[in-house]
Amino acid sequence: MTQYPVRRDPRKMIAVASVSIIIIIAVYAAVTWWRPRFVVYTYGSFFDYGDEGAETVLGRVFAPFERQYGVDVDIVLLDVDANGIISKLVAEKSRPLADVVIGIDNILILQDAAKSVLEPYTSPMLSLVNETFVDLLDPEHYLTPFDFGLITLIYSTSSINTTTHPQLGNLTFADLADAEFASSLVTENPSYSSPGLSFLLSQIAVYEKLLHQDWTTWWDDVRDQINVQEGWDQAWEVWSGDPSRNLLVSYGTDPAYSAYYYGSPPDTAAAPFFYDNQHWAWMQVEGVGLVKNGPNPELGKAFIDYCLNATVQSEIALNQWVYPIRTDLSLPSVYQYAVNPNEVSLLNLLLNRTEISTNLNNWLDSWTATRIP
Amino acid sequence: MNARTILNYAILSFPFLLLIVFLVFPVFFVNALYLFTGPSFFETIMSPSIRFILQFTIGQAILSTLMAVLIGLPGAFLIARLRFRGKSLVRAMMIVPFVLPPIVVVVGFLEMFGSYGVIDSILMWIQGSSTSVFNLATGIPGIILAHTFYNIPLVILMVSASLERLNPEIEESAEILGASSRQRLRYITLPHVMPSLLASAVLTFMFCFMSFPIVLAFGQGRFITIEAQIWNAFRLFDYGEASSLTLMQIVITLSLAFTYVRLTKRENETGKTASMKTTSFNRYPLRERVAIAAYLSLIVVLVLGPIATIARASVYDPVAKVYTLEGFTNLFRLGGQGAFRYLVNSLFYAGLATVFAVILGILLALDMRSHHRFVPTFASSMILLPLGISSITVAYGLVLAIAVPTGLITNPWPIIIIAQTIIGLPFSARAIELAMSKIDPALLEQADSLGASRIQRFLFVELPLLAPGILVGAVFAFAMAIGEMSATLFIALPQNYTLAVAIYEYLGVRAYVEAGASAFFLVIVCVIAFLTIERISEGSTGGAL
Numbered sequence: 001m002t003q004y005p006v007r008r009d010p011r012k013m014i015a016v017a018s019v020s021i022i023i024i025i026a027v028y029a030a031v032t033w034w035r036p037r038f039v040v041y042t043y044g045s046f047f048d049y050g051d052e053g054a055e056t057v058l059g060r061v062f063a064p065f066e067r068q069y070g071v072d073v074d075i076v077l078l079d080v081d082a083n084g085i086i087s088k089l090v091a092e093k094s095r096p097l098a099d100v101v102i103g104i105d106n107i108l109i110l111q112d113a114a115k116s117v118l119e120p121y122t123s124p125m126l127s128l129v130n131e132t133f134v135d136l137l138d139p140e141h142y143l144t145p146f147d148f149g150l151i152t153l154i155y156s157t158s159s160i161n162t163t164t165h166p167q168l169g170n171l172t173f174a175d176l177a178d179a180e181f182a183s184s185l186v187t188e189n190p191s192y193s194s195p196g197l198s199f200l201l202s203q204i205a206v207y208e209k210l211l212h213q214d215w216t217t218w219w220d221d222v223r224d225q226i227n228v229q230e231g232w233d234q235a236w237e238v239w240s241g242d243p244s245r246n247l248l249v250s251y252g253t254d255p256a257y258s259a260y261y262y263g264s265p266p267d268t269a270a271a272p273f274f275y276d277n278q279h280w281a282w283m284q285v286e287g288v289g290l291v292k293n294g295p296n297p298e299l300g301k302a303f304i305d306y307c308l309n310a311t312v313q314s315e316i317a318l319n320q321w322v323y324p325i326r327t328d329l330s331l332p333s334v335y336q337y338a339v340n341p342n343e344v345s346l347l348n349l350l351l352n353r354t355e356i357s358t359n360l361n362n363w364l365d366s367w368t369a370t371r372i373p
Numbered sequence: 374m375n376a377r378t379i380l381n382y383a384i385l386s387f388p389f390l391l392l393i394v395f396l397v398f399p400v401f402f403v404n405a406l407y408l409f410t411g412p413s414f415f416e417t418i419m420s421p422s423i424r425f426i427l428q429f430t431i432g433q434a435i436l437s438t439l440m441a442v443l444i445g446l447p448g449a450f451l452i453a454r455l456r457f458r459g460k461s462l463v464r465a466m467m468i469v470p471f472v473l474p475p476i477v478v479v480v481g482f483l484e485m486f487g488s489y490g491v492i493d494s495i496l497m498w499i500q501g502s503s504t505s506v507f508n509l510a511t512g513i514p515g516i517i518l519a520h521t522f523y524n525i526p527l528v529i530l531m532v533s534a535s536l537e538r539l540n541p542e543i544e545e546s547a548e549i550l551g552a553s554s555r556q557r558l559r560y561i562t563l564p565h566v567m568p569s570l571l572a573s574a575v576l577t578f579m580f581c582f583m584s585f586p587i588v589l590a591f592g593q594g595r596f597i598t599i600e601a602q603i604w605n606a607f608r609l610f611d612y613g614e615a616s617s618l619t620l621m622q623i624v625i626t627l628s629l630a631f632t633y634v635r636l637t638k639r640e641n642e643t644g645k646t647a648s649m650k651t652t653s654f655n656r657y658p659l660r661e662r663v664a665i666a667a668y669l670s671l672i673v674v675l676v677l678g679p680i681a682t683i684a685r686a687s688v689y690d691p692v693a694k695v696y697t698l699e700g701f702t703n704l705f706r707l708g709g710q711g712a713f714r715y716l717v718n719s720l721f722y723a724g725l726a727t728v729f730a731v732i733l734g735i736l737l738a739l740d741m742r743s744h745h746r747f748v749p750t751f752a753s754s755m756i757l758l759p760l761g762i763s764s765i766t767v768a769y770g771l772v773l774a775i776a777v778p779t780g781l782i783t784n785p786w787p788i789i790i791i792a793q794t795i796i797g798l799p800f801s802a803r804a805i806e807l808a809m810s811k812i813d814p815a816l817l818e819q820a821d822s823l824g825a826s827r828i829q830r831f832l833f834v835e836l837p838l839l840a841p842g843i844l845v846g847a848v849f850a851f852a853m854a855i856g857e858m859s860a861t862l863f864i865a866l867p868q869n870y871t872l873a874v875a876i877y878e879y880l881g882v883r884a885y886v887e888a889g890a891s892a893f894f895l896v897i898v899c900v901i902a903f904l905t906i907e908r909i910s911e912g913s914t915g916g917a918l
Contacts, residue, residue, distance in 0.1 A: 087609065095777065097782070230881070233881070
């Protein structure tokens with residue numbers, strides 16, 4: 001006897017499927033739902049270079065602020081450099097979600113796009129900050145200084161040192177253009193990375209202001225030898241993983257980092273540039289700024305004040321591995337190995353602010369052109 | 374017009390409405406709104422760096438296409454003419470590279486052709502060297518090779534399918550009339566396969582032209598496509614440039630997509646026969662057997678090699694030079710820096726995108742088979758759009774036109790699902806349409822004459838008959854969605870990363886085992902997907918292409 005198959009009602013199956021899909025969506029949406037809260041945008045590595053990792057440190061640092069004002073502080077770690085943060089703020093301009101942004105530096109603030117998304121604010125806590133930093137970062141107070149670092153070259157002393165290569169003690173760009181050095185150098189793309197941009201401006205400052213030469217010639221000379229990575233993290237990995245790439249554009253505090261984690265004396269040393277009988281480095285000052293038309297402007301101002309408190313500032317040295325902007329706080333002892341800001345001349349001072357802001361895009365275009373094979 | 378007709382129209386126009394809101398409008402919006410900010414269109418596309426990018430984009434696409442056609446063509450002849458066991462399996466396997474995510478292919482290439490990869494290790498062992506001596510997985514060679522890898526199977530599939538439709542009687546008559554084998558090739562075979570050869574070349578060129586993950590991974594920022602430059606311009610908030618590039622790219626890719634459809638349409642009109650004369654390997658002369666063996670080993674190294682070595686990449690750390698299971702531990706680690714949340718995101722986004730792609734695919738397939746005068750044409754061109762508009766353009770439009778005004782930008786997972794749906798839609802729609810065209814219209818008429826309502830007919834007759842086609846379409850859409858990296862990277866915040874995006878991030882910081890293990894997982898997913906398709910479709914796998 002033949003049997004017809006039992007006819008299941010597809011309507012039931014479709015109904016069951018739809019209900020389960022809706023439940024899954026609802027659960028996912030509920031878990032990731034955007035609740036109104038106090039939002040801070042910053043870059044991905046913020047406070048992430050210490051023993052404990054960003055999550056722990058950020059929780060500890062901002063807990064008192066959350067208690068005092070009864071808000072949840074949501075530090076959104078964007079996986080981009082400061083440039084990308086500005087891009088995001090510009091995209092959200094008509095409807096800002098962030099209240100405060102941390103990490104825009106003294107070069108990026110010179111772009112009109114950056115100023116167009118920020119609201120000037122003069123914090124009363126600025127009295128605790130050396131005025132030089134305010135002048136270096138932004139005298140118009142779109143940004144309040146937060147930390148600073150010196151951009152310089154670093155190398156690992158196990159593969160090269162001042163005995164094998166005496167030039168490292170008094171390094172010039174001409175030395176760096178030498179085939180051996182150029183093919184050891186790792187740097188970052190100035191369009192996407194703030195240390196990379198600082199290095200480009202350092203080189204422009206030296207060539208245009210100290211040597212009075214066309215700066216692009218140096219980049220043409222090293223074009224096929226240097227290794228340009230997109231960001232600092234990638235460049236660091238190449239530098240630490242590839243023994244033939246032992247020169248890196250990085251921070252003058254890296255020897256201190258090395259001493260802290262791998263024992264002193266550190267196996268990493270810095271090589272500031274040497275011209276006119278003095279050492280030079282570029283000072284990067286990072287700031288915290290109030291987002292224009294952000295949802296909680298008053299809270300945002302309080303947050304900026306809070307960022308200059310010792311609670312926050314004292315965590316910078318060992319978690320961010322740059323100098324806290326408050327020079328009155330004591331530094332960890334390993335900082336004796338870092339490049340001392342008082343012992344170098346600042347390349348920043350060779351280029352004035354209007355010069356940078358008018359030429360920045362052209363410089364970046366010319367730099368991109370030098371990379372065309 | 375009664376209520377039922379209105380409902381009918383509403384259902385049929387629903388996919389159009391969605392595609393217009395989420396694809397046509399956003400792309401139009403970004404072009405209209407930002408094209409005129411900043412430097413003008415012509416100034417942008419004439420600037421030296423953009424000119425170089427354009428030259429590079431076209432140049433590498435031409436080279437990759439040539440390579441794929443040159444290497445693929447003998448394969449197509451072999452598949453069509455050589456008789457061997459397991460032929461249908463080999464042909465079915467051709468689809469695997471196509472569903473492999475590009476970023477996974479990058480991992481495979483690094484492991485096969487990169488420094489300290491398989492070939493490099495062998496050469497180092499031969500030369501007794503302790504440092505890397507060979508690296509093809511970088512710069513232009515890496516880009517061209519990876520593109521070739523991707524598109525060889527495409528050429529083989531499309532050209533061999535056309536070859537098999539060549540009626541053997543024509544060739545036999547020519548032979549009897551005294552035509553030499555060269556003359557037969559010149560005057561019969563080549564003209565016959567030309568349309569499909571051109572179609573596969575156009576498709577290859579288009580894929581290479583819009584290449585994003587491969588170029589990003591191998592180009593070191595110096596060699597990039599227009600697609601990558603759109604992303605760069607967006608990241609530097611240069612919307613004027615991004616929109617100019619988008620416009621230029623759309624003009625080129627849509628004309629390519631249009632050409633492709635014209636070419637395949639003509640191809641489908643020729644008669645279908647599958648009585649191709651085949652010869653077994655042993656009956657070839659020795660010289661040709663050697664050539665065939667050499668060709669097959671090239672294919673093994675170039676196509677199978679990178680896929681197989683992903684397994685090694687998942688456990689071998691080339692930086693520390695040790696074998697480790699850290700990659701897999703990381704993949705299933707909850708919280709912290711673990712990749713498990715990326716895995717959950719991947720499955721969630723791709724799963725939902727598949728559901729939507731199938732629903733819309735069914736509706737679009739209904740549209741394509743509708744008796745209305747303009748609806749089928751309109752539906753086919755709507756399906757074409759996601760093929761001709763690059764993923765980055767789709768993402769760029771969605772972010773600026775949908776995510777920002779609605780505030781979804783803070784948690785853009787719905788936008789990612791929309792993008793993945795759009796990208797998978799052409800594949801699901803074509804697979805379902807193919808299944809629909811095979812339904813015997815007499816069955817539907819019987820249902821009608823027995824008094825079934827439109828809904829009953831659809832639920833009880835069409836849907837069960839369509840089930841295999843729907844499943845094939847779903848598997849395709851799922852594979853496309855879970856491997857999608859470009860649009861997802863463009864839209865996602867770190868909390869929205871999928872495995873494909875995570876692999877790219879891992880490669881950037883040289884976390885090779887983490888990248889390898891994630892890639893291996895995606896390969897497994899794709900292989901399961903492939904086996905499912907193979908089981909259901911019984912050999913007609915290429916249908917959705």
